[in-house]
Amino acid sequence: MDFLSAMQLGFSTALQPLNILYCFIGVFIGTLIGVLPGIGPSGAIAILMPVTFNIPSVSAIIILAGIYYGAMYGGSTTSILVNIPGEAASVVTCIDGYQMARKGRAGPALGISAFGSFIAGISGIILLAVLAPSLAQIALDFGPPEFFSLMILGLTLVIYLGSASMIKALMMAAFGVVLGCIGQDPILGNPRLTYGIEALFDGVDLIPVIMGLFGISEVLINLEKKEQREIYETEIKGLLPTREDWKQSAKPIARGTLLGFFLGIVPGGGALLASFASYAIEKKFSKHPEKFGTGAIEGVAGPETANNAGTMGAMVPLLTLGIPSNVVMALLLAALMIHGTPPGPILIESHPDLFWGILASMILGNFLLLLLNLPLIGMWVQILKVPYKVLSPLIIMFCLIGAYSVHLNVVDIVIMLFFGGLGYLMKKYEYDAAPLVLAFILGPMLETALRQSLIVSHGSLYIFLQRPYSLISLISALIFLVLPLIPFIRKKRKKLIAEGG
Amino acid sequence: MQRNDRYTSILWAILGLYIAYEGYVLKLGTLKDPKSGFLIFWTGMVLAGLSFILFLQSLFIAGPVNGKKGIWEGIEWRKGTKMMIALFAYALVFKSLGFIVSTFFLLLFLFKGIEPQKWKTALVLSSVTMVVCYMVFGLFLELQFPSGILSGLFGQ
Numbered sequence: 001m002d003f004l005s006a007m008q009l010g011f012s013t014a015l016q017p018l019n020i021l022y023c024f025i026g027v028f029i030g031t032l033i034g035v036l037p038g039i040g041p042s043g044a045i046a047i048l049m050p051v052t053f054n055i056p057s058v059s060a061i062i063i064l065a066g067i068y069y070g071a072m073y074g075g076s077t078t079s080i081l082v083n084i085p086g087e088a089a090s091v092v093t094c095i096d097g098y099q100m101a102r103k104g105r106a107g108p109a110l111g112i113s114a115f116g117s118f119i120a121g122i123s124g125i126i127l128l129a130v131l132a133p134s135l136a137q138i139a140l141d142f143g144p145p146e147f148f149s150l151m152i153l154g155l156t157l158v159i160y161l162g163s164a165s166m167i168k169a170l171m172m173a174a175f176g177v178v179l180g181c182i183g184q185d186p187i188l189g190n191p192r193l194t195y196g197i198e199a200l201f202d203g204v205d206l207i208p209v210i211m212g213l214f215g216i217s218e219v220l221i222n223l224e225k226k227e228q229r230e231i232y233e234t235e236i237k238g239l240l241p242t243r244e245d246w247k248q249s250a251k252p253i254a255r256g257t258l259l260g261f262f263l264g265i266v267p268g269g270g271a272l273l274a275s276f277a278s279y280a281i282e283k284k285f286s287k288h289p290e291k292f293g294t295g296a297i298e299g300v301a302g303p304e305t306a307n308n309a310g311t312m313g314a315m316v317p318l319l320t321l322g323i324p325s326n327v328v329m330a331l332l333l334a335a336l337m338i339h340g341t342p343p344g345p346i347l348i349e350s351h352p353d354l355f356w357g358i359l360a361s362m363i364l365g366n367f368l369l370l371l372l373n374l375p376l377i378g379m380w381v382q383i384l385k386v387p388y389k390v391l392s393p394l395i396i397m398f399c400l401i402g403a404y405s406v407h408l409n410v411v412d413i414v415i416m417l418f419f420g421g422l423g424y425l426m427k428k429y430e431y432d433a434a435p436l437v438l439a440f441i442l443g444p445m446l447e448t449a450l451r452q453s454l455i456v457s458h459g460s461l462y463i464f465l466q467r468p469y470s471l472i473s474l475i476s477a478l479i480f481l482v483l484p485l486i487p488f489i490r491k492k493r494k495k496l497i498a499e500g501g
Numbered sequence: 502m503q504r505n506d507r508y509t510s511i512l513w514a515i516l517g518l519y520i521a522y523e524g525y526v527l528k529l530g531t532l533k534d535p536k537s538g539f540l541i542f543w544t545g546m547v548l549a550g551l552s553f554i555l556f557l558q559s560l561f562i563a564g565p566v567n568g569k570k571g572i573w574e575g576i577e578w579r580k581g582t583k584m585m586i587a588l589f590a591y592a593l594v595f596k597s598l599g600f601i602v603s604t605f606f607l608l609l610f611l612f613k614g615i616e617p618q619k620w621k622t623a624l625v626l627s628s629v630t631m632v633v634c635y636m637v638f639g640l641f642l643e644l645q646f647p648s649g650i651l652s653g654l655f656g657q
Contacts, residue, residue, distance in 0.1 A: 051642045167555050171513055174548040178520050178541060185537040192527055192537055216588075223580040223615065389616030390626065393608055396584075397634060400591070400604075405644050413592045421585060428572050429509050447540045459533030 001352060003129070010356030014364055019059055019357070026063035027365045030070020031372050034090070035078055035380045039215060039395050041071040042327045046210040047402035049335055057339030058354050062361040064335055068328050069121060069311045069362065072271055073369045076113040076304050077380050080106055089271035089307040092279045096292060096299030103295050111239040112249050112297055114373045116305035120257045121366035124312025125359055127261050128319075132348065132355070136320040139345035144456065145463050147323075148449035149473035151442045154267030154323055156477040159435050166484050169435045172426075176436040179204055180443025187451055199411035206334050208403040208412045209440060210327065212419025213426075213433045215399040219392050220424040239374050241297075249301035252282050256305030263306070264313020267325040267438075274310030275303035312362070319343050319355060323442070327434055330441040505572065510555040517549030580615050587611065599649020600639065605631045 001009075013019065033044040045064050052060035075090030080097035093113065100109040142150075159169040182193045183203025194200040241249065259281065260274035282302040283292045292299050317323045322344035324330040336343050341351050348355045373380075403416040426433055457463035464470050524542030529535070591607045598606075608627035612618055618626075638644045 051638070051644070054643075165555075167551055167558065171548055171551045171555070174517070174544050174551065175513075177544045178548070181541050181544075188537055190527075190537055192541065193523060220581040220584070223584065224576045224578070389618065390612075392616070393611035393626075394630060396588070396611060397604070397608065397630060400588070401634060401638050401644070404595075404646075405638070408645055410592050410595050413595070414589075417585065417588050417592065420588075424581070429505050431509075443540075450540065451535050454532055454535055459531060461532070 006352065006356045007129070007360065009353060010358075010360030013058055013353050013357030014062070014360035019062055019361060020364065022055070022059045022063045023066055023361045023365050024368055026066020027070035027073075027368050028372060029063075030067040030072075031074035031369065031380070032383065033067060034071035034074020034076075035383055036386075036391060039218065039398075041068045042210055042331060043215040043218070043395075043399070044071070045328060045331045046207045046215070047398045049207060049331060049338075050402060050405035052335065053338065057336065057341045057351075058357045060335055060339060061332060061354070061358050062365075064332055065315075065358060065362060066365050068332075069308060069365065070369055070372075072304075072308045072311055073114060073117050073373050074380070075307075076117070076300075077110065077373070077377070078384060080109045080113065080300070081381065082384060089275045089310070090304075091272075092275045092303040093300055095279070096294070096296050099293070099295035100297065100300065105295065107239045108241045108245050108297065109300050110377060111374065112241045112245055112301045113304040114239075114370055115241065116249065116253045116256065116301045117308040118366050118370050119253055120260060120305040120309035121312065121369075122363060123257045124261050124264075124309040125362050125366075128312050128315055129356075129359055132316055132320050135316065136345045136348050139321050142321075142345065142469065143467070144449040144452040145467050145470045146473070147321075148446060148453055149464055149467075149470040149477070150321065150323055151446050151449070153473040153477045153480075154317070154325060155435065155439055155442060156480045157267045158326070158438050160480040160483070165430065166481075168431050172431055172433070172436040173439040176439025177443040177446065179209075179436075180440045181447065186444055186448050197411075199407075199409055203444075204415060204440075205406050205412060206331065206437075206441065207406050208416035209419050210331065210437065211399040211403055212416040212421075213423035213437065214327075215395060216416060216420025217423030217427060217433075219395055220420065221427055222388060222392065239377065245297055248297050251285070252278070252298045252302035253305045255281060255285075256302040257309045260306030260309030261313040264310035265316045265325070267317065267323070270314045270326040270328075271307035271310035274306040274313075278302040278306035315358075319347060319358075320345060322347075324438065327437050330438060333441065504559070506555055506559040510552045510559060514549050514552035514556065517545050517547075517552055519545070520548060521545030584611070584615055587614070595649075596647045597649055599651050600646035601631060601635060601651055602649060604634065 014023070029044060029048070030041065033039060033041055044067050048067070049060075049064065052063055055063075072089060075085055076093050076097065079085050079090040079093035080101050083094050083098040085091040085094055097109045097113070100106065155173055159166055159173060178193075180203075182200055183191070184201060185192055191201055256274075256278045259278055260271070263274040263277055264270050266273075279292075279299060279302060282298045283289050286292065286296070286298055288296070314325050314329050317325050318329045318333060320343075322333065322342060324333045333343060341347065341354055399416060400413060403412045404410065406412050423433055426436075453463050454461075464474060521542050522545070524538035524540075524545055527536065527538030527541060529539050529542050587607060587610050591603055595603050605627055608630050609623055612623035612626050613620065635646070639646050
């Protein structure tokens with residue numbers, strides 16, 4: 001299928017009235033989630049996923065993906081006006097965005113953020129449309145050894161890029177793999193680690209785990225502190241950036257788009273890493289680096305562009321290889337599998353309407369987000385004023401309903417609460433949840449690939465070294481595991497993570 | 502944090518060894534024919550091994566800045582504890598009392614008991630939230646919530 005025919009198919013799917021509505025719902029909720037601190041896109045997607053079970057798979061992914069990239073738009077609003085990131089990838093925007101607001105330039109900050117995100121979104125979709133089919137073609141030759149090694153590389157990158165302590169992150173990944181083994185053996189069918197509890201026979205569901213680790217634990221952490229949220233009271237005017245603003249932002253937007261997209265492809269990368277890397281690069285490239293931290297528009301344009309491009313890049317490994325590169329992609333993977341459309345190399349060929357429909361809807365979604373985030377900025381500012389003591393019970397309520405709705409079983413609520421408590425303790429003792437969740441998702445796939453590889457090779461581990469892509473992946477993983485042992489690199493890594501912390 | 506790592510690494514090491522034991526019970530098989538316990542056993546051993554390394558690290562490698570406040574000092578822990586107890590109680594009574602009754606009382610507790618608000622505000626917020634949740638999730642999205650003690654009212 002040529003590109004034009006594919007996009008035609010995509011738009012014919014995305015522009016169906018119901019899908020337009022679902023796209024709007026997704027990006028609206030995403031913006032709301034981005035604006036409100038306390039729950040991120042992963043929590044929101046986990047809560048809403050069960051309600052998408054009764055709608056077609058294309059529509060389900062349209063809503064859920066809309067929440068993800070919508071949250072990137074919304075997160076900048078809180079960062080700029082309140083100096084609190086609405087979601088993790090907008091942390092960097094606080095640095096210069098809030099300073100711009102204090103100087104009476106909240107409007108241009110919000111404007112360049114929205115326009116930059118829009119440009120990155122559309123460019124990222126085009127890059128995705130170009131790269132994904134080619135990558136899928138290569139991946140058709142992959143077998144269990146390649147997938148096993150790629151997943152090991154993915155997990156290693158998540159651990160390397162995101163965690164201050166690699167040992168602790170590796171421990172969480174190991175624990176996640178074990179959690180993924182609870183339930184039925186995927187090959188032999190016998191129950192494992194179920195302790196006679198019927199509800200565990202099908203394994204622990206992802207949604208209660210996510211809602212516990214990221215939703216309930218976040219509420220518990222916030223309850224420890226006194227709420228201090230001051231919205232900078234400034235008249236928001238002049239949302240359209242000036243010529244000078246565009247002149248200063250053009251290159252950061254271009255760099256942010258490319259950097260964000262390719263970092264998004266890397267497991268463990270995604271929007272968060274993209275925004276940090278962009279800020280660091282813009283500061284390096286700037287003729288006036290001393291202005292960063294005092295309200296430099298480049299410090300807003302670059303990261304906000306990069307985080308949105310990162311969300312598009314993250315779709316590449318998911319849709320072409322079936323390997324999620326972060327927690328949100330893991331949730332989208334779960335959604336696609338529940339709908340009977342597992343992502344992977346054959347997805348584009350077997351379900352072209354799904355793949356191209358999602359791409360086309362993301363183009364539509366970016367247009368809708370521009371409309372939602374600029375003319376309606378006043379509405380989001382009012383929502384920001386809702387105190388956390390009103391928000392937190394609502395977040396808890398949505399988590400409870402979301403957990404129950406998975407299997408209509410109270411056991412899932414108990415599981416969520418268990419992981420809520422565990423997530424809270426993990427945060428206190430500085431154990432990262434992301435490696436645990438990714439390993440939990442990848443664990444069963446990892447085990448199946450490993451056992452199939454060993455059966456095919458008659459027990460020889462050499463099979464992983466014989467295949468070129470597998471060998472490259474394993475060597476890369478080893479390099480990333482060993483790199484932190486080099487003192488210079490260890491210092492640089494810890495500094496980067498601390499800045500992001 | 503070094504002292505905390507010392508304690509938590511011991512707990513994780515015990516858990517890792519227990520997981521390895523469970524994997525052993527499930528049977529490891531061979532490399533040619535790995536059985537159900539293969540990955541569980543080796544992952545448990547990896548977890549135990551990494552925990553041991555963390556323990557050693559906490560003993561021999563200098564930790565972060567001295568004088569840093571302990572992680573439990575000055576923390577308002579009562580609210581979180583009350584919240585978790587309330588949520589577990591909610592899970593216990595959810596089916597018997599039903600969604601509407603249990604949710605209303607839970608929300609009332611959360612709005613009033615955790616971050617105190619005026620009774621009128623708490624009652625209004627609890628009622629509105631419960632009704633909106635029931636209408637959106639129960640009626641519009643057709644999620645099957647238990648009726649509990651109101652089953653007579655809903656004809657179930």
